[in-house]
Amino acid sequence: MEEKKMFGAIAVVAVILVAAFCGVTLMKDDKDAYEAKVTGNVPVFGNANNDDYIDSHDIDQLNAIIDDGSWDKTAYPYADANQDGKIDSADVDIVNKIISGQNCNLYYVDIYDDVVKVSYPVSHSRVGVSYWQQAELATLMGIWDNVVLASTATTSSNSHRYDTSNIEKSFSGSKITSELILECRCDFIIASQGKSDVVQAAIDADSNITPYYVDVSKSSTYVSTVLTLGVLLNENEEAQAYADFVNGVKEKISSGMEKVQEKAKTVVTLMYANQSTRANIIVECEGTGAADMIGLIADVYDSSTKSTSDYRMNVEADWFIQNCGTAFDFIIIEQEGTDTKKVDDTYYTPSMYNERFEEAITYYSSTQAYASGMILGTTYSYNSFGGYANLLYLAYLLYPDVFSEEDGWNALQEYFDNFTTAKINVKTQGGWYYTGTSYSAYNERLAQ
Template structure:
């Protein structure tokens, strides 16, 4: 069968209360046709719902037309049965752009066009990284932000697709992948690779479980996706239960600095309050000091007076320099933080006075690590060391790398977050 794509605009349907569709409360809706009852998976409950729908006993839902032929009938029941058994010939998926994408199964090869590592880490976690045949240059060009011989050794030999905003579509057409994955459709034009299905499906701090499950169904690795989601849920629960016990009046104020400021100048930057940089702080129980910064971009420049007036108790430095899986010597990091603590314009800031200034890997923890989960854990250890004393960030990080990223890396020998809190 030739690989092909059928992309249709999805039509909004009337709002439906999830509790009316399923006896169990759901935290997300799996955006795959066949999920008739609009819960987190495709199973026998969807067959039951579809049977009732055909009899006219319940309302049609957005994903009840399993084969996407505009008719709900016995053929949809057969498609759902195939999806449950894992032997469907195709899958119809809604992507982040609201498009309906048909993907022929099985998928033996894919290319990834992406700006962060959340998506690729998810694909590696569910065991399909061996199917990648091309990736954009950030991952395969030494010196660029996502390049790591230690963390992404398998990407060193795949095709370079070009820059994030300068994709070489000829290379992709020559590769002939079964699937093209992008997390940023604004920079990818599917019209230029018309013979292959393109799905825009990001994994980020807002959707890691649902996106993981969508990928699990797309690649036929549902059980591995469920195991990964379960691990994320367990770790998030441990963190959130502790955070919920912290009174608002006792929460630590935090300044997140995007990039490393020159220690000889007074120029700084701060992210938008809506950015995941700040959400990772909130997930750790901290209070970002930039709640009035509401912009479309990632960050804005601020001066030292802006920081001093807000007097953060902790300062977090997010950077691609000096830290990462390929960094093994803390000397340079320690020297930089010591120089930062000597900056005279910040001398009155509590974080500086109390030496609560920390550095974290931007590319691999803030923009990676189970969609920022590990980042929030390191943050929590820094913000509330006593409360989180029984959670070993390094050990949990090691489990993630070994069990879900399938890598033989000793996290303790890498400088990912500095200085560590016991």
């Protein structure tokens, strides 16, 4: 793979922002007072001070290294913008071009920890996405209108979230092919790491295609992934807006969790429409995006017997009865597909979600969690970039005396308003959480 043109970590913002949840404190007119907060979020060479931006402070840092005559590679690992092994005026020139959006060669560290060279800014006039998470990433980056190739999980199952008139070709599941990439004349592909062979085959036929590989199993990298992509595409404003949103949610979570005496013991399961016909239940363990994200607010059940490929485990129904109240207190059900069904050209309604949830939880009716109102219903979205939008409401369900229901709704509404193309009222459109009245133990617990 000659010069893999991949992507993976953070944003360049030429305009200096002062925001409550920014990764660094910026003082534009007081250079001496400025101190970068090293985050490691933007592994783009030229991000000399290793913060969340490529801006004039990186120029200052490069000039300081040049004036000093020595370069501490441990402290400033991304200072060598042109990757020639030294720090000089040529690196300053590259960073100035990045800041101003001028064409240049750009180097970054991808999800495989390889140094990748791309032509900056990366062309993205015809975009292909390998699955619904990658479609979500394209949307929050503000480039959805450029997507011409997408999975049917986007064009059908998630069609209510997008205007799909721009999609020229689609494919089932995540089965994107080299032939479709070439047929759609894609110049940019956002794909999971598992699709690298398929994408590379297309690149071998057309070197103008640039790939960006995304690992959605690691929720801790979501902000870094977005910010890095923002730099590569020169779409920094959108990327930073998402980072600020996530940092704001995490700040509220952190502040609230300081008031929680003990994290709730939880198990995170997937619930399919035909769950009653299944012998086993799928449990999300540490290593999945969902378990790791929910781990910010709960002690998530983990097991050494989980799959080494997807970090999930299959358990028999009796396992819940035996372990509920000892290994975990809460059962969190992620119900697949509940926010994607259209009814009379609208969204899956809350009443539809409630009905499905009430039917599903009878599967767990003999557990202590059921009797205590500690079975929680939520949507299947935590394994992707939009998961943070749901986290505050889930925190409310776990700790109603600490977190606010309204803050939960507001976070979800903010995400849909600012980072999707769907304009909806999340309280009336979509199956996000259980809001019914039939599960009395659930409502009684929240009302206490």
